[in-house]
Amino acid sequence: MTDLPTDLTRATAADLAGALASGAISSVEVTQAHLDRIAAVDGQVHSYLHVDEAGALAQARAIDDRRQAGETLGALAGVPIAVKDVMTTKGLPTTCGSRILEGWIPPYDATVVSKLREAGLPILGKTNMDEFAMGSSTEHSAYGPSHNPWDLARIPGGSGGGSSSVLASFQAPLATGTDTGGSIRQPAAVTATVGTKPTYGGVSRYGLVALASSLDQAGPCGRTVLDTALLHAVMGGHDPMDSTSIDAPVPPVVEAARAASVKGMRIGVVKELGGEGYQPGVRARFDESVALLEELGAEVVEVSCPNFEYALAAYYLILPSEASSNLAKFDAMRYGMRVLPEGVDAPSAEQVMAATRDAGFGPEVKRRIILGTYALSSGYYDAYYGSAQKVRALIAQDFDNAYAQVDVLVSPTAPTTAFKLGDKLEDPMAMYLNDIATIPANLAGVPGMSIPSGLADEDGLPAGIQMLAPATKDDRLYSVGAALEAALVDRWGGPILDRAPVLGAAAAKGA
Amino acid sequence: MTTVATDAVMDYDEAMTKFDPVMGLEVHVELHTATKMFCGCPTEFGAEPNSQVCPVCLGLPGALPVVNEKAVESAIRIGLALNCEIAEWCRFARKNYFYPDMPKNFQTSQYDEPIAFEGHLDVELEDGSVYRVEIERAHMEEDTGKSLHIGGATGRIHGADHSLVDYNRAGIPLIEIVTKPMVGAGERAPEVAKAYVSALRELLRALDVSDVKMEQGSMRCDANVSLRPRVGDPLDQAQLAVPLGTRTETKNVNSLRSVERAVRYEISRHAAILDGGGSILQETRHWHEDTGITTSGRVKSDAEDYRYFPEPDLVPVAPTRETVETLRGTLPEPPGLRRKRLQSDWGYSDLEMRDVVNAGAVELIEETVAAGASAGAAKKWWLGEPSRRANAEGQDIVTYAAGLGLTPAHIAELDGLVAAGRLNDSMARQVLDGVLAGEGTPTAVADARGLELVQDDGALEAAVDKVIEANPDLAAKIRDGKVAAAGALIGQVMKEMKGQADAGKARELILAKLQ
Numbered sequence A: 001m002t003d004l005p006t007d008l009t010r011a012t013a014a015d016l017a018g019a020l021a022s023g024a025i026s027s028v029e030v031t032q033a034h035l036d037r038i039a040a041v042d043g044q045v046h047s048y049l050h051v052d053e054a055g056a057l058a059q060a061r062a063i064d065d066r067r068q069a070g071e072t073l074g075a076l077a078g079v080p081i082a083v084k085d086v087m088t089t090k091g092l093p094t095t096c097g098s099r100i101l102e103g104w105i106p107p108y109d110a111t112v113v114s115k116l117r118e119a120g121l122p123i124l125g126k127t128n129m130d131e132f133a134m135g136s137s138t139e140h141s142a143y144g145p146s147h148n149p150w151d152l153a154r155i156p157g158g159s160g161g162g163s164s165s166v167l168a169s170f171q172a173p174l175a176t177g178t179d180t181g182g183s184i185r186q187p188a189a190v191t192a193t194v195g196t197k198p199t200y201g202g203v204s205r206y207g208l209v210a211l212a213s214s215l216d217q218a219g220p221c222g223r224t225v226l227d228t229a230l231l232h233a234v235m236g237g238h239d240p241m242d243s244t245s246i247d248a249p250v251p252p253v254v255e256a257a258r259a260a261s262v263k264g265m266r267i268g269v270v271k272e273l274g275g276e277g278y279q280p281g282v283r284a285r286f287d288e289s290v291a292l293l294e295e296l297g298a299e300v301v302e303v304s305c306p307n308f309e310y311a312l313a314a315y316y317l318i319l320p321s322e323a324s325s326n327l328a329k330f331d332a333m334r335y336g337m338r339v340l341p342e343g344v345d346a347p348s349a350e351q352v353m354a355a356t357r358d359a360g361f362g363p364e365v366k367r368r369i370i371l372g373t374y375a376l377s378s379g380y381y382d383a384y385y386g387s388a389q390k391v392r393a394l395i396a397q398d399f400d401n402a403y404a405q406v407d408v409l410v411s412p413t414a415p416t417t418a419f420k421l422g423d424k425l426e427d428p429m430a431m432y433l434n435d436i437a438t439i440p441a442n443l444a445g446v447p448g449m450s451i452p453s454g455l456a457d458e459d460g461l462p463a464g465i466q467m468l469a470p471a472t473k474d475d476r477l478y479s480v481g482a483a484l485e486a487a488l489v490d491r492w493g494g495p496i497l498d499r500a501p502v503l504g505a506a507a508a509k510g511a
Numbered sequence B: 001m002t003t004v005a006t007d008a009v010m011d012y013d014e015a016m017t018k019f020d021p022v023m024g025l026e027v028h029v030e031l032h033t034a035t036k037m038f039c040g041c042p043t044e045f046g047a048e049p050n051s052q053v054c055p056v057c058l059g060l061p062g063a064l065p066v067v068n069e070k071a072v073e074s075a076i077r078i079g080l081a082l083n084c085e086i087a088e089w090c091r092f093a094r095k096n097y098f099y100p101d102m103p104k105n106f107q108t109s110q111y112d113e114p115i116a117f118e119g120h121l122d123v124e125l126e127d128g129s130v131y132r133v134e135i136e137r138a139h140m141e142e143d144t145g146k147s148l149h150i151g152g153a154t155g156r157i158h159g160a161d162h163s164l165v166d167y168n169r170a171g172i173p174l175i176e177i178v179t180k181p182m183v184g185a186g187e188r189a190p191e192v193a194k195a196y197v198s199a200l201r202e203l204l205r206a207l208d209v210s211d212v213k214m215e216q217g218s219m220r221c222d223a224n225v226s227l228r229p230r231v232g233d234p235l236d237q238a239q240l241a242v243p244l245g246t247r248t249e250t251k252n253v254n255s256l257r258s259v260e261r262a263v264r265y266e267i268s269r270h271a272a273i274l275d276g277g278g279s280i281l282q283e284t285r286h287w288h289e290d291t292g293i294t295t296s297g298r299v300k301s302d303a304e305d306y307r308y309f310p311e312p313d314l315v316p317v318a319p320t321r322e323t324v325e326t327l328r329g330t331l332p333e334p335p336g337l338r339r340k341r342l343q344s345d346w347g348y349s350d351l352e353m354r355d356v357v358n359a360g361a362v363e364l365i366e367e368t369v370a371a372g373a374s375a376g377a378a379k380k381w382w383l384g385e386p387s388r389r390a391n392a393e394g395q396d397i398v399t400y401a402a403g404l405g406l407t408p409a410h411i412a413e414l415d416g417l418v419a420a421g422r423l424n425d426s427m428a429r430q431v432l433d434g435v436l437a438g439e440g441t442p443t444a445v446a447d448a449r450g451l452e453l454v455q456d457d458g459a460l461e462a463a464v465d466k467v468i469e470a471n472p473d474l475a476a477k478i479r480d481g482k483v484a485a486a487g488a489l490i491g492q493v494m495k496e497m498k499g500q501a502d503a504g505k506a507r508e509l510i511l512a513k514l515q
């Protein structure tokens, strides 16, 4: 077994799990170490919207007691985790980064959260996100942005920037995410962490506050490929409460991560996801990673997916359309915020709904509700929603054609490294372009993963490489990811996150 | 304070000389599945408000629907019974609009891909003629919650102080059955409308898919009515070719009688407007049971846009042909055919059969006959005292009998006692009283009350002799062939025997002695 670092927050989840199983450490110790870390650095990073110190410690104690009693526990029992605030947690606030849900305490757990609890992972708290997962930076969170631990003036990606920054700042060894167009993968790329968007239906959506039902997919976030696989195995699997859930066992992701092999694999570089619009440093790290894969025994070919160029346009019709309907339920009638219209004596229910939605939703949410409402309107449906569905079918066809030639596809995860907070806030199109490489996977329902590819020369900030596999072949991502990760860490002489700036009181002292 | 302006109406018969009515009926039926359409909550009527709810049917953030397979089966069976095609593949769709009693602010329904389409239902009218109602579609959807408006004069949202919402009904499976335009009914349009809803209710009851209680809202009817100029007889090609007029949709027509009245009223109202040179506003109308009129509701305009799109949280419904055929095998005999078969089996006249149907006693009689009674006796006993008492209690006969524990087996047993000569009719009536009073089975009641015809022929003969001797005039008349006079003697014999004699036997003896 690997020796644990003195600072438990620097350990991998796999190593923590091993030490917990052997009795070398207790879950209370690990959980307390992370709570201390949160207290020390979250003031700077703002990853958490809610920290549940008492609850996390109680769960840790319960796990320690069960272990003491000789119970057989799951692989990650006792390892604490951070949960994206889009997942309902019984008894814990769930805001989705929105004012409209401020103060709402769900009466039920998302299936993913139930699985975490059953597997014995203490929940440290809820992580920040763009409001209702609409954004690539967390700047659309009603509670203020999270910061990138590599440079606090920059974005940690989005919408899952809370979860990515939690991992990059060692405030949790694991986190959950949801990925509708890249919300797990892009934050992973810009913070040098790992994140997987499983096959659509691979992880239950029950209890995920829906953004776009046909695109949303929950997935695991970690600092290593193996950690991410371990969490994937806990989160995944069939759920009778989600009609779109796949009725099949979770693919052998942990075995694949442990095997870490690309020998004999055919890997396709997607011609349309690279080149113009991609930052030189991102491209350089990507090219090096591809060369490494070849060295490791993979056959690399270029593959064309000609319809990917329409993916962004189709996505920004389908997503707002579904979102405009999914977000209709926030109407002040049953839960959440309620605002009475000003200057109205005895307001009607409709007037209260309108006033509440006006006050409770941020500008990006309103923009997308309006877009979606328009796209679904009679007379426009065929031209917008209908056409977008056709594009979606063509993109799925592109993937089918590609997977007839190769086992796995690769591309840079995001076109650039983390941009500065505020840089793209006034330019929605520039913000949307961040997801250009990640969106096709959501439209086709195929799985994707991002792992760090290194630091871009021009700004010294992390870049990511994305792997994509055919539907239900999530394990291939872990084979390729783990093999590449090992070779890269070897080349770097240690995990890339070791190079991130020091945060907290230590940073202040050093400065 | 609200005042309702009374609309002008034209005399119905006059309206019929000038206009040809066209109807379309939309019937919503709540299925009586154990659980709701998309969650596991119970569907029982009348529970404590908001006690049958969960994250799914309350539309809480994150909750997802799962289709109730039983409801899909019921929908397919309804479709088949309405002679519809069953879709090989269809989806749910979201109907988007904001309303407080709709938790998600969209209704999960079906749009352009209904589970059943292109069917018909043959409806028998009072005079025995048959009108074929073409069915456009039957689709699945979920019910909304119920709003209760507190304060204000009308119980409607307008003018109310506040409103309460009960979500128990939210998510209960609904099937919406939509007819094609019903043309050619002419002046019988109101009767056809009522007969259709009645036949549909009977069919759904036979399918055992719904309580079909219009008064409780488990079956609700919206009636669309439009008029076009009268140019000939209702079924003339020239008349059928006249374009349809603007229609109104009358909501909340929740009894059979109201269906007929509301259609008739709307025809008269449209006629008055059109005859005066006005035009019909395409709108929703509210039916008022008490005053028998409709009032204006929401104006339907182009602005009403439900932004339907396929429900992404649900997978398509794709019943295999085998499933459909298996379900077809579970269909009951069509009620109309069944009635005809039973009437012929039982040898009832049309009038007798109508009495039985109106009394709601078809099933009871069927079971009583199956238990060994004659069809005539079964009808006589069920439509007698039990039916009279059920009416007096305002209950249907089935519920009433079940409440008292009176079963078809009891009636068959009673009939058996009469046929075996143990009881005469008046004794049997006393026995039935005893059964209705909870004194036990007919045999037990007869035993306990000591009701039994005297079987001793000697005692009867002695009584006959005594009565003949006491009534020489009557005896002479019978000897002269005036057999009808025997009735008076029989009455006296029965009196002699304190009722415990077989009147038939007494008659035989009297005639034998005097002829």
Ligand SMILES: [Zn+2]
Binding pocket: B036, B039, B040, B041, B052, B053, B054, B055, B056, B057, B058, B171
């Ligand atoms: Zn429910």
